[in-house]
Amino acid sequence: MRVVSLLASATEIVCALGSGDSLVGRSHECDNPSWVRSLPPCSEPAFDISVSSREIDAEVNRRIRSGEPLYRIHTDLIRALAPDLVIAQAHCEVCAVTPGDVERSGCDTLAGRVLALTAGSLDGILETIRQIAQAIGRESEGRAVVSRERQRLEAVRIRTAGRRRPSVVMLEWADPIFAMGNWGPELVEIANGDLRLGNPGQHSRAIPGELVREADPEYLIVAPCGLNRDRALDERPVLEAYPWWNSLRAVRAGKVAFADGNLFFNRSGITISQTAEILAEMLHGVTFGARTEGVHWCWIDQIGRYYPAPGAGGRL
Secondary structure (H helix, E strand, O other): OOEEEOOHHHHHHHHHOOOHHHEEEEOOOOOOOHHHHHOOEOEEEOOOOOOOHHHHHHHHHHHHHHOOOOEEEOHHHHHHHOOOEEEEEOOOOOOOOOHHHHHHHOHHHOOOEEEEEOOOOHHHHHHHHHHHHHHOOOHHHHHHHHHHHHHHHHHHHHHHOOOOOOEEEEEEEEOOEEEOOEOHHHHHHHOOOEEOOOOEOOOOEEOOOHHHHHHOOOEEEEOOOOOOHHHHHOOHHHHHOOOOHHHOHHHHOOOEEEEOHHHHHOOOOOOHHHHHHHHHHHHHOOOOOOOOEOOOEEEHHHHHHHOOOOOOOOOO
16 A cells, blocks of 8 residues: 555554555655655645744734645645555644645545544544554554553553642743643643643634733643744743743743644644653653653753754754
């Protein structure tokens, strides 16, 4: 079987199922495992994403209102790759290539099947594993991966149970402020945190920044959607410009974490269990193997130790 995955989480899942060799093309966002970067990218953003978070949000909203695409799909390349299966996602029209994008590009006629995935919760993510496994004939491997992920999540729940539940706010975007939704709140609950903003199973949405001030969490996690850890650090000056920023308990205590949202907090793939482990490390100091602090995330007062100064890091 020949598979073109236009969704980073689906690429992870195909590989986790032991079928990485079936991948012949990927999206511009696919980066895990690292070897998939050698596959030809079959999509790209339709506009400049190196601009500020405010400009990105404005352009996304403009394009949605006008019906302009957010992504370009390389139809000729996909035709040459002759896939049996193209995987896209139907959950969010912003985060990745959708079946509508595939249809408008004409790529739906180039594959034997287009698999559209929807995952707004942990159960939804596990269901996408089963769906992909069925589509590529790896049902038994799919059951094994789902079982492994459930066990890993349960291990986090067990090791953090009984500890004091600190208050938490997770931000998925800095300008405007988005509180994290979808499966993020479920992961905080598993890691025994008390989430103050964001609703499980619902899309993340823009909120007034004053709600963060009112929530005044003990821990603030900044993991912008689609941005890697270095690019997330570029949002520090944006956040510091809010008039309520310095009044937050988390800021005063140095308990603001900047994290790789793209790989962990916003991706509906097999990194969800590791994201729960990262949260347990942030909130309780509980580790699962090697520490992830300084690798996938860092505290605001330790930025200079691990990363370039804000503004010097790479952008997507």
